[in-house]
Amino acid sequence: MALITLTSDIGQQDFLVSAVKGQLLQINPSFNIIDVTHQLSPFNYPQSAYVSRNAIKNFPDFTFHIVMVNLFERKPQQLLLAFHKNQYILCADNGLLTMILEEKPEMVIGLKLDSNAIKNTLYCAQIFGKTIKDISEGKSLLTIGEPDVPIIEKNHLRALLGDNWMEGQIIFIDNFENVIVNITRDDFEQQRRGRSFRIVFKRDEVIDKISESYADVSEGEKLALFNSAGYLEIAINKGNAAGLFGLQGYLEQTQNAYLQNRLFYQTVKVFFE
Missing domain, CATH: 3.40.50.10790 (S-adenosyl-l-methionine hydroxide adenosyltransferase, N-terminal)
Structure with missing residues (x-):
């Protein structure tokens, strides 16, 4: 079967x-x-x-x-x-x-x-x-x-990397409006190299620690964790992160003048110190 x-x-x-x-x-x-x-x-x-x-x-x-x-x-x-x-x-x-x-x-x-x-x-x-x-x-x-036929190939969406930062794109928003970013735990730790960090999104929202579960913060508080697939997730305990923070899933075709000012809200940046 x-x-x-x-x-x-x-x-x-x-x-x-x-x-x-x-x-x-x-x-x-x-x-x-x-x-x-x-x-x-x-x-x-x-x-x-x-x-x-x-x-x-x-x-x-x-x-x-x-x-x-x-x-x-x-x-x-x-x-x-x-x-x-x-x-x-x-x-x-x-x-x-x-x-x-x-x-x-x-x-x-x-x-x-x-x-x-x-x-x-x-x-x-x-x-x-x-x-x-x-x-x-x-x-x-x-x-x-x-x-072995020739096929159309597209590269998967990769996080951008710098010496002291990395920038990921929002690739999925789940039913609870938790936000999934294309940064895996392995990628994060390899780039972090033991340093402290700040996860920054929507200009002034900052998270500086990784939680193990939603219960690690009080109800209504924001948090970051690595989900069951190993990807960075931005969430609010018993809240809707995407709706509250105005975050949207990243689309490859949103490269036009009208949407340029919205691209920041489709990305999450991590600074290492």
């Missing part, structure tokens, strides 16, 4: 998520499908990469991960099957794969599309489902599609 995770930016407002599952179950009724989320923001690659990466690494080896995000950013010529660190990832050829993995995949297979087919979301689900069925039945990856 194949274990499949399903992640998308489809939303839950209409029939499409259930129709995707229906297509998969028509191919093999024994598929075990687990939803990660269908509420990813459209066109937000950093957010999609963060969510997908940290879900994938918690599943058993040889799980199949279908990531249906920005499927039609351009006219699709192929879909992708990657095998990396004993996980299968199936997604569009739009650059998200290398952002999720933070490196090139160990193996990537191009899944050919029927030139006469109507290439919509359900057709992509059919291609993914048939691919998973073939692998589950023992078919060689090298015969399923075209091995």
